[in-house]
Amino acid sequence: xxxxxxxxxxxxxxxxxxxxxxxxxxxxxxxxxxxxxxxxxxxxxxxxxxxxxxxxxxxxxxxxxxxxxxxxxxxxxxxxxxxxxxxxxxxxxxxxxxxxxxxxxxxxxxxxx
Amino acid sequence: xxxxxxxxxxxxxxxxxxxxxxxxxxxxxxxxxxxxxxxxxxxxxxxxxxxxxxxxxxxxxxxxxxxxxxxxxxxxxxxxxxxxxxxxxxxxxxxxxxxxxxxxxxxxxxxxxx
Numbered sequence: 618x619x620x621x622x623x624x625x626x627x628x629x630x631x632x633x634x635x636x637x638x639x640x641x642x643x644x645x646x647x648x649x650x651x652x653x654x655x656x657x658x659x660x661x662x663x664x665x666x667x668x669x670x671x672x673x674x675x676x677x678x679x680x681x682x683x684x685x686x687x688x689x690x691x692x693x694x695x696x697x698x699x700x701x702x703x704x705x706x707x708x709x710x711x712x713x714x715x716x717x718x719x720x721x722x723x724x725x726x727x728x729x730x
Numbered sequence: 731x732x733x734x735x736x737x738x739x740x741x742x743x744x745x746x747x748x749x750x751x752x753x754x755x756x757x758x759x760x761x762x763x764x765x766x767x768x769x770x771x772x773x774x775x776x777x778x779x780x781x782x783x784x785x786x787x788x789x790x791x792x793x794x795x796x797x798x799x800x801x802x803x804x805x806x807x808x809x810x811x812x813x814x815x816x817x818x819x820x821x822x823x824x825x826x827x828x829x830x831x832x833x834x835x836x837x838x839x840x841x842x843x844x
Contacts, residue, residue: 649830660835720772
């Protein structure tokens, strides 16, 4: 059974510092991996989707890498801002599961001004 | 604007009562999903539907029921059989139930027990 882990559960950094968020998964047979942002009491906003054949995806200050064989993904956020404060969740789509996603528990990020 | 609308935003349930959470999308997506989120945890799949008049159980379907009579609507009923219903419920949709399409989420409904 696929399990997705995000460590640490919470992270606090000063404004301007680069953020590094980790995601690990136990079964490398995945179709894709998706990173989401969740603000308190809100739904999820999709940030980046990496196909299993890709090594990374970039969007503005965000860069996500994928190492399928080792079961790891990392989300980098450059030059963090207070507006980046949120919970970040990763989710994998296992190969044999249609479009069902398995989520990690999230990393709660606080960027201090 | 295209998107997913969940209502109500907050819902309270009495003991022994069934309650229904609404999810409507105008994205013309075929697939829809219901997730449950408990504090400090990730999302767990309750039910999903890949096409109208069809739905499948997710990982935690017990105590829940759904219907998919229209493409744009996927209501979730939390029955009295669900003994621990307090959670944040999120609805999502995607273009198809297969393929590499991202899921798009609504803003959620928070359910509490009175």
